[in-house]
Amino acid sequence: MAESVGPKPTVAVVGSGPSGCYVASFLGKKWPGSEITIFESMPTPYGLVRYGIAADHQGTKNVTRQFDRLFTKDGVRFAGNVCVGTDIDFSDLAGCFDIVVLATGLPEDRPLGIPTQEGTRVIGAGTLLRALNCFPTRTVPSDPDGRYIPLGQQLAVVGMGNVALDVVRLMSKDPHEFEGSDIDDELLEQLRPRRPQSIDVISRSGLSLAKFDYAMLRELLSLPNIDVTVLGLGDNATGPAAELLRTHIDTVDDSSTTEPERTHVRLHFQLTPESITTSNGRTLLRASTPNAAAPVTDLVVDTVITAIGFTQGAEQDLSSPTGEWSGDNVYRVGWLSRGPHGAIPENRKDARELAERIAEDVTNGRLEIGRAGFAAVEPLLRNVVTFADWQRIEAFEQREALPGRCRRKVTDRTHMLSIATSSSDPEHVPDSNAVTLVPQTADAIREHQRTVRESDK
Amino acid sequence: MTTATILFGTETGNSEMVADEISTALDPFGVTSEVHSMGDYPVDDLSGQQLVILITSTYGEGDLPDTAIPFFDALKESKPDLSTTRFAAFGLGDSSYDTYNNGIATLIVAVTGLGATQIGETGRHDADSGLDPCDIATSWANETFAAAEV
Numbered sequence: 001m002a003e004s005v006g007p008k009p010t011v012a013v014v015g016s017g018p019s020g021c022y023v024a025s026f027l028g029k030k031w032p033g034s035e036i037t038i039f040e041s042m043p044t045p046y047g048l049v050r051y052g053i054a055a056d057h058q059g060t061k062n063v064t065r066q067f068d069r070l071f072t073k074d075g076v077r078f079a080g081n082v083c084v085g086t087d088i089d090f091s092d093l094a095g096c097f098d099i100v101v102l103a104t105g106l107p108e109d110r111p112l113g114i115p116t117q118e119g120t121r122v123i124g125a126g127t128l129l130r131a132l133n134c135f136p137t138r139t140v141p142s143d144p145d146g147r148y149i150p151l152g153q154q155l156a157v158v159g160m161g162n163v164a165l166d167v168v169r170l171m172s173k174d175p176h177e178f179e180g181s182d183i184d185d186e187l188l189e190q191l192r193p194r195r196p197q198s199i200d201v202i203s204r205s206g207l208s209l210a211k212f213d214y215a216m217l218r219e220l221l222s223l224p225n226i227d228v229t230v231l232g233l234g235d236n237a238t239g240p241a242a243e244l245l246r247t248h249i250d251t252v253d254d255s256s257t258t259e260p261e262r263t264h265v266r267l268h269f270q271l272t273p274e275s276i277t278t279s280n281g282r283t284l285l286r287a288s289t290p291n292a293a294a295p296v297t298d299l300v301v302d303t304v305i306t307a308i309g310f311t312q313g314a315e316q317d318l319s320s321p322t323g324e325w326s327g328d329n330v331y332r333v334g335w336l337s338r339g340p341h342g343a344i345p346e347n348r349k350d351a352r353e354l355a356e357r358i359a360e361d362v363t364n365g366r367l368e369i370g371r372a373g374f375a376a377v378e379p380l381l382r383n384v385v386t387f388a389d390w391q392r393i394e395a396f397e398q399r400e401a402l403p404g405r406c407r408r409k410v411t412d413r414t415h416m417l418s419i420a421t422s423s424s425d426p427e428h429v430p431d432s433n434a435v436t437l438v439p440q441t442a443d444a445i446r447e448h449q450r451t452v453r454e455s456d457k
Numbered sequence: 458m459t460t461a462t463i464l465f466g467t468e469t470g471n472s473e474m475v476a477d478e479i480s481t482a483l484d485p486f487g488v489t490s491e492v493h494s495m496g497d498y499p500v501d502d503l504s505g506q507q508l509v510i511l512i513t514s515t516y517g518e519g520d521l522p523d524t525a526i527p528f529f530d531a532l533k534e535s536k537p538d539l540s541t542t543r544f545a546a547f548g549l550g551d552s553s554y555d556t557y558n559n560g561i562a563t564l565i566v567a568v569t570g571l572g573a574t575q576i577g578e579t580g581r582h583d584a585d586s587g588l589d590p591c592d593i594a595t596s597w598a599n600e601t602f603a604a605a606e607v
Binding site: 022025058059060062063065066069180213214215218219240344345348406 | 468469470471474516517518522523551553554584585587589590591
């Protein structure tokens with residue numbers, strides 16, 4: 001199987017999310033024995049698989065089993081805790097590797113772009129999902145004591161793609177329904193002490209253009225604690241999703257008729273957000289409808305969660321590729337190149353096509369090969385987290401799992417790094433007490449997590 | 458020496474990984490194997506095969522993955538005679554959906570309808586179980602091929 005002849009270019013992939021891992025995998029198959037390094041700004045690999053895919057979708061996250069093999073069997077190098085753009089200049093990287101593939105994704109929530117009064121409560125779905133996935137940098141609002149401010153009893157979600165449905169589902173499940181997940185229980189409890197009374201989900205388009213997958217809709221509708229009402233579907237809607245939703249049309253749209261302990265989810269089609277203002281300390285989302293008789297709908301909620309896609313990092317984010325990050329040997333893949341569309345299968349396809357294109361460029365001599373690769377950049381780097389280091393973090397997280405959870409992720413970056421470097425002996429169990437006092441009871445763990453998080457700020 | 462043709466249908470690459478793993482697991486049984494994507498495999502070549510191993514995931518509403526659909530359509534279209542072909546089958550699915558492992562079931566019906574004989578039980582990996590699909594596939598291959606006269 002191994003072809004020992006043929007080119008062996010040095011390859012740097014920037015970003016260890018699914019697109020970056022797939023590109024490394026396809027290029028490794030093309031050129032067995034070539035030197036491939038995946039750089040990752042976090043100490044932990046897998047990007048959106050770890051921090052974007054919802055915590056209760058462990059089946060989807062299982063794709064990491066495949067990526068693990070890249071590093072443990074196929075000789076791909078993981079260089080974690082290395083931020084291209086801050087820890088190493090992009091130009092140095094591009095000068096040292098034959099091929100550079102940028103797979104940094106789209107880290108920010110796309111803003112709504114409508115007039116929004118200051119002081120209103122608007123947060124991005126990506127921010128929320130990252131927080132519930134234990135991302136170390138917490139950007140959900142917290143009070144001066146470091147407790148996260150509850151999102152409230154009435155929520156609005158703008159957008160009706162899969163990410164929007166993730167938000168609705170995560171907000172509508174009780175803690176025991178997260179069995180087997182690795183959700184941040186403490187953060188969930190603070191943000192959402194109890195399930196909201198209502199969630200209004202707003203789609204600008206009609207059902208035929210709605211972006212969610214049917215399986216996601218079905219999963220949502222099967223939740224035991226929600227009542228669903230559908231508005232603005234129109235009589236002409238057809239297809240399996242329409243069949244599924246039709247039974248929810250014309251259910252009484254009045255949350256007072258919902259039993260108090262249930263969550264009333266209203267799916268609004270053809271509703272276009274126009275402005276967000278404050279109204280008696282709450283948040284008023286004004287939206288327009290195509291209905292001439294009632295052209296405006298006002299929703300008064302506690303928090304608006306935007307789920308309308310993702311975009312580039314801010315200008316001051318030096319890890320975000322700019323136009324200058326280009327050159328003959330520089331390629332882009334995944335969401336960074338195509339925009340925030342498509343899930344894992346589409347990104348795999350995209351990565352395969354890119355790998356074909358790169359291989360062609362090498363075969364037809366368009367790309368010159370022979371640069372030194374990792375050895376040339378290694379002297380520039382400090383505190384690189386290797387894959388073996390990451391496996392120590394992973395083992396720690398699995399060992400610390402609370403009952404009913406598959407792991408308890410470390411939410412503090414310094415703590416991650418101290419576990420990573422705790423011992424180079426894989427048999428050695430890192431002594432968590434040596435790192436930081438790790439309490440034994442759930443309450444003590446919460447208290448401890450809170451303290452650790454305060455130190456993040 | 459038996460030669461097996463391992464065919465995978467995948468969208469995320471998990472079935473391809475499992476196919477490679479099963480190929481390795483067959484070595485001790487004296488079975489050499491070739492791994493192909495269903496998307497690249499001409500179905501007319503199937504009738505000449507002694508042993509075929511089908512591996513596929515399930516997507517959407519119990520559908521076959523994109524790469525397996527043309528393969529399935531070609532089976533229906535050209536109806537190769539599989540009366541001398543034996544096959545084993547392994548599916549990847551997620552039991553949190555009620556279409557759990559529909560994909561492999563669809564392929565089993567199709568090839569059985571063309572005369573192929575299944576050996577062993579259908580292997581299944583449940584993504585919801587948290588278990589490594591490669592471990593499950595290897596145990597399945599060991600059980601299936603230890604019992605079978607290959």
